[in-house]
Each structure stands twice: as C-alpha cells, then as structure tokens.
Amino acid sequence: METRAAVLVEAGRDAPYAGSVPVEVATLELAPPGPGELLVKVGAAGLCHSDLSVINGSRVRPLPMALGHEAAGEVVAAGEGAEFEPGDHVVLAFVPACGSCERCVGGRPALCGPGAKANGAGTLLGGGMRFTAADGSRPFHHLGVSAFSEYTVVSDKSAVKVDPDLPYEIAALFGCAVLTGAGAAFYSADVKPGDSVAVFGLGGVGLAALLAAKAAGAARVVAVDVVASKRELAGRLGATDVVEGGAGAVDAVRELTGGGAEKVIDTTGVVPVLEQSYAATRPGGTTVTVGLPAPGVPLSLPALSLVAEERTLKGSYLGSSVPRRDVPRFIDLYRAGNLPVDALLSHRLTLDEINAGFDRLHEGEAVRQVVTFG
Ligand SMILES: NC(=O)c1ccc[n+]([C@@H]2O[C@H](COP(=O)([O-])OP(=O)(O)OC[C@H]3O[C@@H](n4cnc5c(N)ncnc54)[C@H](O)[C@@H]3O)[C@@H](O)[C@H]2O)c1
Ligand SMILES: [Zn+2]
Ligand SMILES: [Zn+2]
Incomplete structure (x- = not known):
C-alpha cells in the first residue's frame, strides 16, 4: 500500500x-x-x-x-x-x-x-x-x-x-516523553515523599519528570531552563522554584535546597549541564541523566567526590521503564489527575x-x- x-x-x-x-x-x-x-x-x-x-x-x-x-x-x-x-x-x-x-x-x-x-x-x-x-x-x-x-x-x-x-x-x-521523563523520576531517581528534586531542561521529557516528581511526593522541585517560557510553564505545573539555566544555576539550586537537591535529573543532552547537575546534587544524593549528547563528548567530574560524598550518577534510558507495565500505569495516573x-x-x-x-x-x-x- x-x-x-x-x-x-x-x-x-x-x-x-x-x-x-x-x-x-x-x-x-x-x-x-x-x-x-x-x-x-x-x-x-x-x-x-x-x-x-x-x-x-x-x-x-x-x-x-x-x-x-x-x-x-x-x-x-x-x-x-x-x-x-x-x-x-x-x-x-x-x-x-x-x-x-x-x-x-x-x-x-x-x-x-x-x-x-x-x-x-x-x-x-x-x-x-x-x-x-x-x-x-x-x-x-x-x-x-x-x-x-x-x-x-x-x-x-x-x-x-x-x-x-x-x-x-x-x-x-x-x-517517549512520558515513559522517559516520568520513568526517570519514579524509577531511575526513585523520588520519595519529602525529597528535594531539581530538573535541568524543561522540554517534554524534563516536564514529564517534574510532574512525576510531584506525583511521587517531592517536597521541593526546582526547575531549571535557559528559556523563560519553559520556566513559567514549570511554575504552573507545580515547580516550587524556578532557576535560570547557566553559570549561576548550581549555586541557586544549592541555596534553594540547603546544599544541593537529593535527586537531580538532567534532560538537556548538554554535557556541561550534566556537570552542573552533578554539582547541584547534595552529598549522598543521586544525579540521573536522560539527555543524549553527541557520542564522544567526554564528561569531567571530580572523581573523589563520587566516593568521599557517596554520590550516585545514573544513566536512564526509556526511563528504565517496562513499557507494557508502565504505559497503562502512567495513563492511569494521568486519568486520575496525578500526572x-x-x-x-x-x-x-x-x-x-x-x-x-x-x-x-x-x-x-x-x-x-x-x-x-x-
Ligand atoms: N534517555 C532516553 O531514553 C531519552 C528519551 C527521549 C529523549 N531523550 C533525550 O532527552 C533530551 C531532552 O529531550 P526533549 O525532547 O525533552 O528536548 P527539548 O529540546 O524539548 O528539551 C531540552 C530542554 O533543555 C533546555 N536547555 C538547553 N540548554 C540548557 C542549559 N544550559 N540549562 C538548562 N536548560 C537547558 C532547553 O531550553 C529545552 O527546554 C534530549 O537530549 C533527547 O535526545 C532521551
Ligand atoms: Zn524521544
Ligand atoms: Zn530483549
């Protein structure tokens, strides 16, 4: 045909x-x-x-x-x-x-x-x-x-x-957007009630992650993007704080979350922003990356901090989801008004x-x- x-x-x-x-x-x-x-x-x-x-x-x-x-x-x-x-x-x-x-x-x-x-x-x-x-x-x-x-x-x-x-x-x-973003918050970052969460990048994937972090009971959700209209939308969707992306974002997230968010999700696909996301995560916390940068771009992190501050850095593909289980599950959350x-x-x-x-x-x-x- x-x-x-x-x-x-x-x-x-x-x-x-x-x-x-x-x-x-x-x-x-x-x-x-x-x-x-x-x-x-x-x-x-x-x-x-x-x-x-x-x-x-x-x-x-x-x-x-x-x-x-x-x-x-x-x-x-x-x-x-x-x-x-x-x-x-x-x-x-x-x-x-x-x-x-x-x-x-x-x-x-x-x-x-x-x-x-x-x-x-x-x-x-x-x-x-x-x-x-x-x-x-x-x-x-x-x-x-x-x-x-x-x-x-x-x-x-x-x-x-x-x-x-x-x-x-x-x-x-x-x-894609919801399986990936919501899965990143629910499964990869394992957001728990009361957690502080920051999301870098507020496109379809990042905003789905923000909504899921809220649904999981995060107490504080800081939304970071370089585009003002994305930050405004994130505010309407329940972000407790919005921060302009760029050099000052790490300090701003740290200040808002008392030393860094417990869970930080990067959805920009920009390697320097992944480095910022790591720096905006508090010691003992978890940085999840969802963005897909060009292959071959190296990531530079202070290796000592991974150990001495017991940090976790995780990649998340398709939100670590199980589509046959999670598409119906996430649709149910949507229908109930929770996503x-x-x-x-x-x-x-x-x-x-x-x-x-x-x-x-x-x-x-x-x-x-x-x-x-x-
Ligand atoms: N891991 C996966 O399974 C998976 C699935 C889907 C998409 N992706 C990837 O996730 C990323 C996001 O996808 P999308 O469709 O939501 O993209 P998008 O373009 O809609 O969103 C990306 C956002 O990042 C923001 N951004 C760019 N530079 C920034 C900076 N310096 N600081 C803060 N924010 C910044 C942009 O303004 C934009 O709002 C892409 O890299 C995409 O390829 C990965
Ligand atoms: Zn996609
Ligand atoms: Zn298989």
Whole structure:
C-alpha cells in the first residue's frame, strides 16, 4: 500500500529547516506486516529532541530514514501470530523488547539486546525495512516506529495496547516523553515523599519528570531552563522554584535546597549541564541523566567526590521503564489527575509542517508538538 511519510534525506543541513528541508514528505510504498508485525494507522506522532539530533547530525543514523518514534494509532492489519488485532489502539514505544533476551528476562526491556541492535541498524526487530521510495531507495526505520507517516509497520514488541477512548495526541506522548521523563523520576531517581528534586531542561521529557516528581511526593522541585517560557510553564505545573539555566544555576539550586537537591535529573543532552547537575546534587544524593549528547563528548567530574560524598550518577534510558507495565500505569495516573501530561502538548501540526516544527523545537519555542493525521 501507499503512505505519505516524512523522510530525513540528509543530516546536518543548516537551520532554519523550513528553508533547507532536510525532511521530505513523500509517498512511499509500505510492505504488509510480516509475522509478529502490525500495520498501524497513525493517529498522532510527537516531535522529540532525539529526532532533531538525527536531523542535525549529532546522533548518526543510517539515511534516508523515516523519522518519528513517539506515537499512537490503530492496528489495521496484524501479521501471522501478532499479539494484537485490527481495531486495537496502541502506543508505540521506541525500544522493541524481544521478551526473551537476558535483559528482557531480567526486567530491563529498555536495554533489550536485539531491540538495540535493530534500532542501531534502522531495521525492524524482525530485520529489514518495509518502506520503498519511488526511486527504489529503502528508507530506514527510526527506532522501530517511523510514525511521521499515515501508516507504519512495526513489530508487535514495539506496541502497547491502550484504551481507545484516550485521544491519540495525548496517548502518543506516553511512547517517549512520558515513559522517559516520568520513568526517570519514579524509577531511575526513585523520588520519595519529602525529597528535594531539581530538573535541568524543561522540554517534554524534563516536564514529564517534574510532574512525576510531584506525583511521587517531592517536597521541593526546582526547575531549571535557559528559556523563560519553559520556566513559567514549570511554575504552573507545580515547580516550587524556578532557576535560570547557566553559570549561576548550581549555586541557586544549592541555596534553594540547603546544599544541593537529593535527586537531580538532567534532560538537556548538554554535557556541561550534566556537570552542573552533578554539582547541584547534595552529598549522598543521586544525579540521573536522560539527555543524549553527541557520542564522544567526554564528561569531567571530580572523581573523589563520587566516593568521599557517596554520590550516585545514573544513566536512564526509556526511563528504565517496562513499557507494557508502565504505559497503562502512567495513563492511569494521568486519568486520575496525578500526572497532567496533556500540559506538555504545545502544538498540533500537519505532516507538511514538520520542518517548521523542528525549527520551533530547535529554537526552544515548543514543548511537545504532535503531527496529527485526519
Ligand atoms: N534517555 C532516553 O531514553 C531519552 C528519551 C527521549 C529523549 N531523550 C533525550 O532527552 C533530551 C531532552 O529531550 P526533549 O525532547 O525533552 O528536548 P527539548 O529540546 O524539548 O528539551 C531540552 C530542554 O533543555 C533546555 N536547555 C538547553 N540548554 C540548557 C542549559 N544550559 N540549562 C538548562 N536548560 C537547558 C532547553 O531550553 C529545552 O527546554 C534530549 O537530549 C533527547 O535526545 C532521551
Ligand atoms: Zn524521544
Ligand atoms: Zn530483549
């Protein structure tokens, strides 16, 4: 069948992307779902900084690539033996979890070995690609999802079934921003009632972390960003304090939290900000990093402090979550009013507006934008 999809044709073009058009919308041929795969009619797909990092070249991926890794839609056809049926609504998570590798069996599906291998290769979990362009080229899949497309084919291991009454534009956010940000606060940082927490970076992921820290009972949540409108939104979402990002942020967080926050979550993807996050963590505390900097950028920390101050520095991928458990769990929290992630949704776009959407993300003018499909 045919589908209109957004394909990154070249990384590293100059912004503004509305002018340089690194992402081209084209009609592609989409193969039917193979065994264990689903054909999904996409309802909404979010723009994440991880897409932008592929566009600007800081995350190197095979090209051309059909982007978009945070989405929700409806199953319209299921391959042989697939877990879901036509009519099911699904959220797509960006790590397919095979369910049988050592890490999946060990309860850490975000680190699935075959899932990581397929994602790195730009293929589906079952191998190979399902899109073909008019010129015969074969766009790669982005993180097994490729949802900036009217239709996509995914492994059923990328999908989580959700209630059909949840609007797609909200459901989509759970596939990356919420799993990642809320998981980072609940699981990686293990925020406890009464904790002091600081969040550096208030995009979709950081604000989801802030909301989850509040839901977990943090007494103090300090929100740090260089963009004033992000700080204002964080204040409306319950941050107890807001701090302007930059050189003075560490001292400000330390002062507000009596010597550093117990848990600090960095979602900027900027290595010097991770260093600030570590410095803004109190002795005995935990620094969690979620941001994905360009590979090869070294991190510099005073090594002695790790030991003498019993600090913990943790990476968090997909929020250390278990998508099949946590998408329904986090949706329940949302429905109960305890995780108001609809506040992350700042813009709705058509597929043809996607380059302008990435300009807005690049400029810090958007939180979560979603492409919606009529
Ligand atoms: N670990 C994972 O599983 C995972 C999943 C999704 C996204 N990510 C990564 O997380 C990061 C955040 O993603 P996002 O979509 O929320 O991005 P975003 O661009 O929406 O948010 C990043 C925020 O950081 C702020 N920022 C930049 N420099 C800063 C500074 N010096 N001090 C304070 N704040 C600063 C920006 O203003 C922006 O608000 C990206 O690096 C993305 O690739 C990781
Ligand atoms: Zn993402
Ligand atoms: Zn696995």
